[in-house]
Amino acid sequence: MKIPSFFKTPRNQKFNIAPRYYDPVKEEIEQRTSRIKKELMLENGEDVSDENFYNSRIVGSFRHGRSKTKSTAGLTQAIIIMLLVGGGAGYLYFGNLALYIFLLVSSVLLYLKVKHII
Template identity: 70%
Template structure:
């Protein structure tokens, strides 16, 4: 059984193949020019490539969502560390009262997280 952790542990990767001649800037420029060409064809009246236009936009939106998810995980780890340190400092200054308040607040936050309210 795995215990929860605050830090991300590296996972086993079976393959790590990197292409030899890959230029991401050139590929992005080619994608943008092909997108503009398809939009111009749609404006002229050629509706044969309308489906592929939406597919390329859809795949780009998934990439953006993946990046925002990574940043939200880092933010959540930072919030957890700050709450733990605030609970420790509160316990050192105020004693058991701060510990009880910390446990109450953390249990409410955990409940809201499980119910997908927060």
């Protein structure tokens, strides 16, 4: 018997997996199309090796993703460390005034970071 309560207790998670099946007709069609493509490439005088095909796809994928990324984590970490050290040293020398300046500067930097200016 369950004890009544105001809080909802989580239920057990159920394991649900969709069964996979093997389709021999589809597999045969894929093998035929790949064989025909290789034969057509041989007639045109192109290189048929599978290594070149996969290698070119992999290399192209990595080059594409790496060129678009821009990392500013180092700059952001340096700014945060300088603010914390400066805020701590300022508090020791100037007291509460340094905390107010620290809060002002950190809020301005947070705003600039949200607007993607920094």
